[in-house]
Amino acid sequence: MTVWFVPRDAAALSVGADAVAAALEALGEQVVRTGSRGLLWLEPLVERADSRNGTRVGWGNVQASDLRDNPLTETAANFLGVVEELDYLACQNRWIYERVGIIDPVDPDDYLFHGGMAGLQRALELSPASVITAVTESGLRGRGGAGFPTGIKWQTVAEQSPVPHKGDPQDAPRHKYICVNADEGDSGTFADRMLMEGDPFCLLEGMAIAAHAVGADSGMIYLRSEYPAAIAVMSDAIDKARARGWLGQGILGSACNFDVTIRVGAGSYVCGEETAMLESLEGRRGTVRAKPPLPAIEGLFGTPTVINNVLTIASVPSILARGAEAYAALGQERSRGTQVFQLAGNIARGGIVEVAFGISAHELIFDLGQGTKSGKPLKAVQVGGPLGAYLTADSLQVSMAYEALAAEGAMLGHGGLVVFDDSVDMAEQARFAMEFCVEESCGKCTPCRIGAVRGVEVIDDLLASDASENAEQLLRDLCDVMTAGSLCAMGGLTPQPVLSALDQFPEDFKRVAVRVDATAQGVVHE
C-alpha cells in the first residue's frame, strides 16, 4: 500500500509540515513522520513509497493547499523524482546521517530494520580495549570544534577508576559519566539538532558503546532550551530504549549497565564550552573551569567523564558496524572520515551535506548550495560559528579539513558555513562579534569579560568620523590580549571574526566612517 513520509524536523515544521501531514491524513492517506533529509530549501519535502521500505519519490515545498482534493501527482511542477537520486543527496557519503530522513525517529523497529544497533552489538562482542582501539584507528576527532582525538580521550577515562560524586562519602556509589554536548549554540549549525530529531537512537547507541568502552554507568545529554522539538524526541527515544533493554541494566543481555538522562540548558552560549557545561550540569552558574584537572580525570561531579559532541558520539555506531578501516580510508591528512557540513545563511540550497573531509568550500557553496539565495554576488563566508573567521570569495578553494583551514587562519568548528552576499557590512559583523561576546561571556576571566566591552567601544571609535588615529592599533592590541589571555575559546577566538573582517575587508571600516560623516551632515537618510 502507499505510504507517505512527511518530516517532523523543526525546520520542516517551521515552514508548514504539520499542516501538510494533516491534509494528507484528511484524505485518508497513511502518513509516517520522519526526520529531514537535509535538503532544507525544499521543505516541506513529502515522499511517497509503495511500501514502507520501497523506493521513495518526492515533492518539494509542498503546502497544505496543494492537497485539497488529491494527493500529489507525478505531473505536478514540484515533483522531484526519486529522492536518493537528487544530486544533493547522491554525492553524499552518509555515515552519521545514514538513517536521518528515512526512518520514523521514535520507532525502534524501524531503527533495527535500517541497521540500528549493529554497532553496539559488535562493540559488546569486543573487549572494551578493542572498542577503543577501533575508535582510535578510525581517526575520529571531536566534532564539537576542538578536534581532539576521540580514542585518546576514551582511553584516558578507561584508565581511571570510578569514584563517588565529589562530597559524597567513600562508600557511596561510584561513577563514570558519558556527557554529550548538545548545546549547539553556533549560528549556522543545526546538525546536532537534526540528528537528535531524526535518529535519536543513533546517539543513544553511540553513548552505550562509549559506556562499554570506558566502563561508565551514567550518561547525560546537555540539550539547549532553544531546541524544544529535539528535547521531546530525545525524551521519547530514551523511554523507548529503556523499554527495549537498549539502556538500563544488562544492555542487550550483556554485563553493561548504563542509563541516560537529559538536562536542559538555560540560554547560555558559553555552556557549550565543556567545563562550563559541567558546571551547568552540576546546577551552577555556567562559568569556565581552569584545566587541569582534565574532565577525563575529574569531570562531572568529580568523576572521570567522557565529554563528546553529538556528532562525535553518533559517528561511533557506524564506525563499529562498517569498520574503522573503511572510515579511516576517507578524508585527508589527520582529518579522517566524514564531516556533516551545514550550509546556512544567504544560500540558495541550504542544508546538510555529509561527505568526506577535503571537499572545498567552493564546491559546497557553489556546486551544492548554488550560491547566494538573493542572487547577488557572494562577499563573505563565516566558517565554524560566531567565533570563526570570515573568508573572502577568493579564498573558497580551501579544503574543508582541520589542517587546511588552520593554515588559512580559520577553523572548522562545528562544520557550519554561513554565506553573506555583498549587502553585508563587515564592520557591522566585526562589531557584532564583540557584542555577542559581551552578551555571552561567563565573566570568569578579565580579557573576555572586559575585553569584549572595550572591543565594542574601540570599534565604535574606529568607525566614528573623528576616529582616533590609533584606534585600529588599539583594536589589534586588544584582540591580542583576548587571544592570548582568555581562559576558553569564547574570549580566545572572538578576535578571529573581528580581525578577519578587518584584514580582508578594510574598505568596510573606512566606508562606514564616510557614511557616518554623511549622515551627520544630513546627506544620507537611513
Add this chain to the structure above:
Amino acid sequence: MESPIKTTEQIETLKGLLTPIVKREPGPVLLCLQAVQTQYGYIPDGAVAVIAEVCNVTRADVHGVFSYYSDLKKTPPPVISVRLCAAEACQAVGGRALAAAWGEVCAADPDLAAATGTNEPVFCLGNCALGPAALVNEQLIGNANVETLKSAVTAAQNAAETAL
C-alpha cells in the same frame, strides 16, 4: 504583583514539587529553578529561599544561578512571546531589518505590543538555512517576515483563548 509563593501553604506546595527532584538528582539547583519557571512562568519572589532550603545551599548560591541564565525570568512572561533570531545566519538574510520592522509594527499597535511584550532576541534557533527564524511561543517560524509573524501571533492568541 503579589508573589504566588507567600503563604505557608503555597510554600509547602512548592516544597512538594521540588523535594522529589532534590532526592533524585545530583546538583539540583538549576533543575529546581527550571521547575519553578515551568510551574509559574517565572521565578516569583520567595522561590529562591525555598529552593535554597530544599537544596541545602545558601540563598546567595541560588541567586547566583538564577541571575546567570538568561532563560530564567524575574517577571511573568507576556501572553505571546516573540523571539527573533539575532545571530549571523539570520543576519545574512535580513534578520536585522526584520527586527526593526517588527519593532515598528509593535510601536504602531499598542494591543499587539501589550500581548507580545518586547522582542527578546535569541542567538540561534537552529533553523539557519531557512532564516530569518523566529519563535512565537513554541512555534518555530522559517523564512519569517512581518506577515508570517503577525499570523503566528494571531494563531497563538487563538490557541491561548481556546486553552482558557
